[in-house]
Amino acid sequence: MRIMWIKTLTVMMKFALREVLRKKVLVAGGLLTGVFLFVFVLGLHFINEQIHGKGFEQIAGFQFFTLGLYAATFLIVVIAAFAGVSAVSGEIETGTAYGLLASPVPRSQILLGKFLGYAFLLVVYDTVVLLAIWGATAWQLGVAIPGVIEILPLLYLETLTMLALSFLGSVLFSSLTNGITIFLLYGVALLGGMVEQIGALARGFSTTTVTALINAGIITSLILPVDALYRRSIYLVSSKAGGITDILHNLGPFGSLSAPSVWMEVYAVIYLCACLAAATYLFSRKDI
Amino acid sequence: MFALETRNLTKVYPTGGGCFDVSLTVEPGEVFGLLGPNGAGKSTFIKMLVGLLRPTGGEGRLLGLPVRLPAARRQVGYLPENFRYHDWMTARELLEFHSALHGLDYRDIRRRLPKVLAMVNLLGAEGRLARTFSKGMQQRLGLAVALLPGPRLLFLDEPTSALDPIGRKEIRETILELRGQGVAVFLNSHLLTEVEQVCGRVAVINKGRIRTQGSLEKLLGAGLEMEMHIGGATEELMERLAKLGRVFRATQEGDIQKVWVRVSNREQAPLLAEAVVNCGGRLHLFSQARNTLEELFVELVTGEDHVD
Known part of the structure; x- marks a missing residue:
């Protein structure tokens, strides 16, 4: 029974991987990521020309790495959302679901197999992009950012959380509605995260205002913990920056002055599992 | 099973x-x-x-x-x-x-x-x-x-x-x-x-x-209803047809005698045509008149409002 389960998941994973390859998603994604990294390296190169030998390499390196991570996270989260946005609804809308779901395979295995296929590709992509940003910073500015391996699981968690939410939306809504809903939720999470950081920076404001701003961020983190995971990544990296840690924490809306605790990671894992469980349950009961 | x-x-x-x-x-x-x-x-x-x-x-x-x-x-x-x-x-x-x-x-x-x-x-x-x-x-x-x-x-x-x-x-x-x-x-x-x-x-x-x-x-029933258009139909022919099956309808239109006969099975249908030829009649039309699946289908479905 277990062998059959693994076999089916493998078949669906291969299906998802083949789909990505055949639809040239990997080629297009690879080329555009190349453009993104080129622009990043170009920026590092010109900054290095300006500051070389003036002792600012450490600060510039951390700041550029943070900037790169912010942009990469945005890209990765958007790609994860796109990957799942029509995972189920697309099959129903195009009519391919009829042949697929009339097979003797439980729907939960079809959904999980597809999820694992996309997840595998996205995890590889996360690793490549993060190491490329780290490598580019080290190459151009000579600054090896510490703690990168620590934040890699957080990046995976961000990606998989977004993918799971997108899969759940794909069971509940049409592809268009799901796409709009997911991006609006991400927008809310991003904005909430920035508001929280502004609250943490606004020490001169009244306590009520500061608390309200920080709470707004926490609430949006609970709605979608993706941005909070990014903040935690930045916090972990900048905490290892020695004497410039305080400067890095004060990056304004992009920083992590108000940093989520490790419990946010636990919450994100629960959130991911809950999304997947809800998606498989609802998909199993859905009329096609 | x-x-x-x-x-x-x-x-x-x-x-x-x-x-x-x-x-x-x-x-x-x-x-x-x-x-x-x-x-x-x-x-x-x-x-x-x-x-x-x-x-x-x-x-x-x-x-x-x-x-x-x-x-x-x-x-x-x-x-x-x-x-x-x-x-x-x-x-x-x-x-x-x-x-x-x-x-x-x-x-x-x-x-x-x-x-x-x-x-x-x-x-x-x-x-x-x-x-x-x-x-x-x-x-x-x-x-x-x-x-x-x-x-x-x-x-x-x-x-x-x-x-x-x-x-x-x-x-x-x-x-x-x-x-x-x-x-x-x-x-x-x-x-x-x-x-x-x-x-x-x-x-x-x-x-x-x-x-x-x-x-x-x-x-569809065991029987079969055949429609025939016959030229030069004689009394003898009509009697032979009546022996082969039940003639349940007959009308005259000009020289053509239209006859509807019910026979008990498909094997008897060719015998009707044979009888017409043997009696000197001319067969202008010979076709199954009723009891196709289409007729049954239409019968069952009409009379009720179509869903679409």
């Missing part, structure tokens, strides 16, 4: 429509036809059986297993109406993918693939992307997908809707070949002549309810 058995199987949509209290059985090696106008509930019924819709009442069994169990579909093939397959795959990849979902191992797939491709006349086209196939080829590819796992029960939902007359003939021959192999075929169609040619038993569904079901002989 029945290949298919339902008892009061019901699906009620939130809008109120659906399929209500459908009870029927299909034996192994039997071709069963489900007839009904558009929107009558034919596809809803099949979708419940292949796991696409959750029944709201009653029960159904496929090869002895409850329809709610995915394992019940392990030896079941399904060709959906208006189906689409992932057209970025080649025909071979599609067939391999669906067979793998049915639990076939690679060796089985390789062994069965050429045979099934030959059956649906797609041998040589397996390396092409499905999106490059014509509509008829795609329909045949769909049938191949349904056949490759070696089903003991096959659901065909309007299988010939996209096919030309030759393609239809091929599908009919395939159905009869499968019947010969002991495969139960559940044919959902509104092409009545097609159903008449291959089905042993039929059910007529309208507004979600089965109106009648049984063997074609039982439904």
Whole structure:
């Protein structure tokens, strides 16, 4: 029974991987990521020309790495959302679901197999992009950012959380509605995260205002913990920056002055599992 | 054990429509036809059986297993109406993918693939992307997908809707070949002549309810009604016709005598023509007047409001 389960998941994973390859998603994604990294390296190169030998390499390196991570996270989260946005609804809308779901395979295995296929590709992509940003910073500015391996699981968690939410939306809504809903939720999470950081920076404001701003961020983190995971990544990296840690924490809306605790990671894992469980349950009961 | 058995199987949509209290059985090696106008509930019924819709009442069994169990579909093939397959795959990849979902191992797939491709006349086209196939080829590819796992029960939902007359003939021959192999075929169609040619038993569904079901002989009656237009009809001829069957209507239009005769079976129909010729009459028209499946279908469906 277990062998059959693994076999089916493998078949669906291969299906998802083949789909990505055949639809040239990997080629297009690879080329555009190349453009993104080129622009990043170009920026590092010109900054290095300006500051070389003036002792600012450490600060510039951390700041550029943070900037790169912010942009990469945005890209990765958007790609994860796109990957799942029509995972189920697309099959129903195009009519391919009829042949697929009339097979003797439980729907939960079809959904999980597809999820694992996309997840595998996205995890590889996360690793490549993060190491490329780290490598580019080290190459151009000579600054090896510490703690990168620590934040890699957080990046995976961000990606998989977004993918799971997108899969759940794909069971509940049409592809268009799901796409709009997911991006609006991400927008809310991003904005909430920035508001929280502004609250943490606004020490001169009244306590009520500061608390309200920080709470707004926490609430949006609970709605979608993706941005909070990014903040935690930045916090972990900048905490290892020695004497410039305080400067890095004060990056304004992009920083992590108000940093989520490790419990946010636990919450994100629960959130991911809950999304997947809800998606498989609802998909199993859905009329096609 | 029945290949298919339902008892009061019901699906009620939130809008109120659906399929209500459908009870029927299909034996192994039997071709069963489900007839009904558009929107009558034919596809809803099949979708419940292949796991696409959750029944709201009653029960159904496929090869002895409850329809709610995915394992019940392990030896079941399904060709959906208006189906689409992932057209970025080649025909071979599609067939391999669906067979793998049915639990076939690679060796089985390789062994069965050429045979099934030959059956649906797609041998040589397996390396092409499905999106490059014509509509008829795609329909045949769909049938191949349904056949490759070696089903003991096959659901065909309007299988010939996209096919030309030759393609239809091929599908009919395939159905009869499968019947010969002991495969139960559940044919959902509104092409009545097609159903008449291959089905042993039929059910007529309208507004979600089965109106009648049984063997074609039982439904159409043992008798046969023939219409004849005869020139030079004599009294002797009319007497001979009356001996062969029951003349239930006769009208004269100019030189032509129009006669409707009911005979007890199909074998007696040629005897009517023979009698006309032997008595010196000229046969201008000789055709079956009543009791086609179409007449039965129209009789059952008209008088009720069409769903669509």
